[in-house]
Amino acid sequence: MKKLPLCAGLCLAATCFFTSNSQAQLFKKLKDKVSDKIENKVDKVLDGDLGTKSQKDNNASAENKVTANIGLSGPYLFVQGKDTIYFDNFSADQTGAMASHWKSNGSGSIETTTQFPGKWLFLNEFTSYKLKSDTPLPDNFTIEFDIVTLSRDKARDLNSLSFGFAHDNGISSYIGDAYNEGAICQTEIHYWNKEIINSSSDNKKYNTIKFPLKGYAIGKMHVAITVKGLHMQVYLDKHKVLDTDMFASTPETKYFYISTSTRLDNGAKIGVGNFKIAGL
Structure with a gap:
């Protein structure tokens, strides 16, 4: 080396x-x-x-x-009417009494709850409600109100709540669908099946939409309705669930109603409040 x-x-x-x-x-x-x-x-x-x-x-x-999976596609286009016809948040009503401007085929009770501020009309099962005023609604108008729900842990215990319009202002019997007791159309919030069901006896419309109602076991939902002539739109918490003709003729006499299901399970409760009706 x-x-x-x-x-x-x-x-x-x-x-x-x-x-x-x-x-x-x-x-x-x-x-x-x-x-x-x-x-x-x-x-x-x-x-x-x-x-x-x-x-x-x-x-x-x-x-x-x-x-993307709630209701119908499209943005929130609801525009509140400017001409106030009726407003009620039950602030003037006595707790424990029935709402002073409403009537029913049974009873209801103004109550407060720690979960949601304000006063609410809590509804009895198997009961329908209408305003006492016999003045029909105009051809074009909007309706807004809130729904509060209280159940132990399952929204399905609420079963369902419906609202819609009838030809007359009578309230002697329970309005269970859009085909009886003078009813014209109905939107049903079906907590049990997590569906929104729309129907009309005027033009035979019927449709269902999936909606995540499980999340409303204890919750607050805002309802916004627009009626223009034959046409009707419904938004639930800004999600569109109806946008079609629901009436057969115009002008047509219309009165608003609300109905509970035939039963509320395990102590479940449904309340409504903050009503506003305004002309367009």
Whole structure:
């Protein structure tokens, strides 16, 4: 084996040392950069930055998927009427009594609840309700009101709630559908089957729409209705569930009604309130 001169050997050794040392320093710098990035990311997560953003993205994605599957397609186009015909939040009514401006074939009770501020008309099962005023609704109008629901843990215990329009303002009998007791049309919120059912005896319309009613075991739902001549739109919490002709002729005498199901199970309760009727 050929031996290198002493000087050349020392130079080679020094070169190897410096090269090794440089590589070690470069590796250390890269390691430090990676560590800094990891620490920064951990700090952001602990501070709620990345964690919050990720959670918001997930929530937004989930909400978009749910929204896409609720009701009919289309934006929220409800426009409240400007000519107020009737407004009632039951603030002037005595707790425990029946609402002073409403009548029924049974009874109801004004109550308060810790879950939802204000006063509410809680409805009895197998009962229908109408306004006492015998003045028919105009040809073009809007109706808004809120529904509050209270059950132990299952929305299906609420069974169903219906609302619609009738030819007359009589309330001697229960209005169970759109085909009896002078009813014209009906929208049924069927908590049991998680469906919205629309029907009309005027033009024989009937349709069903899936709706995530399981989430309303304890909840508040806003109802918005628009009637223009023959046409009727219904939105539930800004989701459109009806947009078609529901009346056979115009002008046609119309009175608004609400009906509960024939039963409420396991102590479930349904209340309504914040009514507003306005002409268009």
